[in-house]
Structures are given as structure tokens and as C-alpha cells.
Amino acid sequence: MRIAVPNKGRLHDPSIDLLERAGLHLQGGADRKLYADTVDPDVTALFARAADIPEYVADGAAAVGITGLDQVRESGHDLTDLLDLEFGRCRLVVAAPEDGRIETVADLDGGTVATEFPRITRDFFAEQGVDAEVVEVTGATELTPHVDMADAIVDITSTGTTLRVNRLTEIAEVLASSVRLVAHPDAVDNEKVQQLVTAFESVLAAEDRRYLMLNVPEDRLDDVRDVLPGMGGPTVMDVAGTDDVAVHAVVEEQAVFGVINDLQAIGASDILVTEIERLVE
Ligand SMILES: Nc1ncnc2c1ncn2[C@@H]1O[C@H](COP(=O)(O)OP(=O)(O)OP(=O)(O)O)[C@@H](O)[C@H]1O
Ligand SMILES: O=P(O)(O)OC[C@H]1O[C@H](OP(=O)(O)OP(=O)(O)O)[C@H](O)[C@@H]1O
Ligand SMILES: [Mg+2]
Incomplete structure (x- = not known):
């Protein structure tokens, strides 16, 4: 393949x-x-x-x-x-000069739009019932409205920096991409x-999960289960020669900060958090 x-x-x-x-x-x-x-x-x-x-x-x-x-x-x-x-992750948007002459997609009726994405752009304006001429360029699209090549552009934005630097403002989203x-x-x-x-x-x-390992007195195990909600039941192992058990669990990365505090309050020790390379569910 x-x-x-x-x-x-x-x-x-x-x-x-x-x-x-x-x-x-x-x-x-x-x-x-x-x-x-x-x-x-x-x-x-x-x-x-x-x-x-x-x-x-x-x-x-x-x-x-x-x-x-x-x-x-x-x-x-x-x-x-x-x-x-x-x-x-980025978005294809219609953007026009900040001067405010073009404020909506409808304002582009009879106008010109420059883009590296002619098919998407034609389809978008056709769906909106707006008759705009599409000018195809292969880069530096943001320049075109400033040299009277186009009234607006359809281009990629993510942080918005390029549009801002080129004094353009978004007037509509065409496509969210990843x-x-x-x-x-x-x-x-x-x-x-x-x-x-x-x-x-x-x-x-695996990207947004972490592997959590800890030791806890066996009689606190129910409390540990309460702290690790919704995660496939933790793996519990005896720790030889002690009253502790070792607990292993997969936790959402977002929850790790809170979970650690809760586990310490329960009496857990030797808490270890590691990244997971792959997780086949
Ligand atoms: N600023 C951005 N943020 C996030 N994703 C983006 C951004 N710009 C482009 N992309 C995504 O990356 C894809 C390829 O963009 P990239 O700039 O790497 O290719 P290219 O412009 O063809 O490459 P090159 O400019 O080197 O020829 C785009 O089709 C889009 O899906
Ligand atoms: O909203 P921003 O974070 O500023 O990103 C948007 C810019 O990123 C892409 O350009 P790229 O950096 O890929 O350069 P290119 O034009 O050479 O492809 C895209 O064509 C925009 O110009
Ligand atoms: Mg690029």
C-alpha cells in the first residue's frame, strides 16, 4: 500500500x-x-x-x-x-480591506475575488447567489486588494496575523479545515x-491522556475509584510486604492537575504521571 x-x-x-x-x-x-x-x-x-x-x-x-x-x-x-x-487547523475566509467598503458577501456582487482556491470560492459564491468574478493567484493573495486586482480575497487564516498585517478583515467563513x-x-x-x-x-x-501510577493504603481504594471517575477501572496490584496497593490508570490530560490533588488528600503516595505513546481502545 x-x-x-x-x-x-x-x-x-x-x-x-x-x-x-x-x-x-x-x-x-x-x-x-x-x-x-x-x-x-x-x-x-x-x-x-x-x-x-x-x-x-x-x-x-x-x-x-x-x-x-x-x-x-x-x-x-x-x-x-x-x-x-x-x-x-485553519479556516478559509472571505476577507476585504479594513476601509469598510466591502462589509458583507453580498457587497461583492459584481466584484472580484482573488484566491488560490478557485473551485471552493466559485462554489461558495454560487451558493450565496452572489455573482463575483474569481481571479486565480498562486500566492501573496493578501496583496491583491491593495493593488486593485481584487475587491476581496478568499484565503487561509489561522492566527489572523497575516490578515491584520495586510489591513484585511474577515467578512465570512468559507471552510474550517484540518x-x-x-x-x-x-x-x-x-x-x-x-x-x-x-x-x-x-x-x-494517546495524545490527550496520561498514565497515572500511585501507591495507596488498600482501605482507601474506594476513595481512589471515586477520584478516577469514568476511566476504565484502574488496575490494582498488591505491593509486597505492605498494606499499600499500586494503582495504574489512564486519565484525561485535562483532569491530571485536579486528580493529583485529590489523590494526595486521600493519602496516595509515589504518584507518577507519564505520557502514553499509543492507546488502542
Ligand atoms: N497558517 C496555517 N495554519 C494552519 N494550517 C495551515 C496554514 N496555512 C496552510 N495550512 C494548511 O496546510 C496546507 C498546506 O500549506 P503549506 O503552506 O504547507 O503548503 P504550500 O503553501 O503548498 O507549501 P509551499 O508554500 O511550501 O509550497 C494548507 O492546504 C492548509 O490545509
Ligand atoms: O493567520 P496566520 O497565522 O497569519 O496564517 C495565515 C497564513 O498562513 C499561510 O501562509 P504560509 O505561512 O503557509 O505561507 P505561504 O503563503 O508561503 O504558503 C496562509 O497562506 C496565510 O497567508
Ligand atoms: Mg502555505
């Missing part, structure tokens, strides 16, 4: 990191290569531009790919969205593809 992975840009490093954490180590690294074998002899990584990855998957050159939802939508290909990989694992519809039931989904899911599930 081939998996298409962004070869550069901001999605490259986190994609490689995800593959590594999922246990699919790349043989010989990913630098400047077109493809790489992985520890699994049946899985090869292909490196391509994020914008081209939907095409690779649609063509069957790769069974699955890692790229932004914005790129998948812009490609127009009908791919199966297998998993939200929870990075590369990086997805996408598949060719015919590849969805492929066993390797399913194994990959499980491996990625286990990395994502």
Missing part, C-alpha cells in the same frame, strides 16, 4: 512525526526523497505537494493520503475522509488501510 505524504511546507514535519509515532518508521529518513520504504514491507510513503495529494489518491497512485481538507475540496475529487488528524487521512473509495476496505487508521487513532487517543 502507498501513502502520499506532504513533501514540504508546514504539513511535512507533523505528518512524518505522526507516521513515526504510529510505528511506521521510515527507512532512511524523508529528506528530499520521492518515496521511502517503511518498517512494514507492505507500506511505502510517497512524497508529494499537499495540493497534489488528492490527485495521487484519486488516480490510485496512492491508496491513502495525508493533506488538508481545503486541498481535498479544492481538488473536486470524491475521496473518503477516514480520519481527522487534528493538525493543520489535516485528514483520505482514501480512494475503493481502498477503504483494504486491510492495510484499516490497520493504518487504527494506528493513527491510537496515537490521537
